Amino acid sequence: MVVSRTGEVMGEFGRLYEQQYVVALFNKVRYDVEGGGGPQPQLLHRKVPLENKSIFSGSIFQYLEENKKWRNRFLFVPDTYVISYYESKQAHDRGLQPKGTINCAGYKVLTSMDKYLELLESNLP
Numbered sequence: 001m002v003v004s005r006t007g008e009v010m011g012e013f014g015r016l017y018e019q020q021y022v023v024a025l026f027n028k029v030r031y032d033v034e035g036g037g038g039p040q041p042q043l044l045h046r047k048v049p050l051e052n053k054s055i056f057s058g059s060i061f062q063y064l065e066e067n068k069k070w071r072n073r074f075l076f077v078p079d080t081y082v083i084s085y086y087e088s089k090q091a092h093d094r095g096l097q098p099k100g101t102i103n104c105a106g107y108k109v110l111t112s113m114d115k116y117l118e119l120l121e122s123n124l125p
Contacts, residue, residue, distance in 0.1 A: 002061075007111050013056060013077070014109030020081065021104075054078055057092075060085065073099065 056077040061070045062085065074089040076098075084098035092098075110116045 009056065009058070010109055011111045014111060016055070017081065017104060017109055055081070057089075 054076060056075070058075055060073050060075040062073045063070055073085045073087065074092050076084050076086065076092055078084075081104050083102040083104060084092075085100055086092040086096065086098050108119075110119065
């Protein structure tokens with residue numbers, strides 16, 4: 001059940017992330033070529049802005065290698081697409097610093113082991 005739900009959530013997140021990443025990459029290249037004029041918009045324009053809203057939040061299990069245990073963490077993806085994970089939802093609600101963050105720029109979300117193996121085969125000698 002956890003695996004299938006995780007696959008669904010990651011699949012949806014991956015679809016949204018791929019759409020946004022293409023626009024961000026195009027805008028960066030355009031800015032590098034054309035130059036000038038302040039910061040460029042990096043994400044697709046939406047009818048309803050996501051400012052100060054979350055794209056996703058929920059629980060995730062983190063495996064800690066040093067003590068070989070699983071910990072339940074609270075995962076939060078804000079409108080900036082930087083994934084942050086916290087000790088608990090209460091820690092997030094109190095505004096405490098996250099246990100860790102992941103900047104997704106340049107990453108691709110893979111939703112299955114088959115897609116991962118396919119990616120390895122097509123990119124490694």
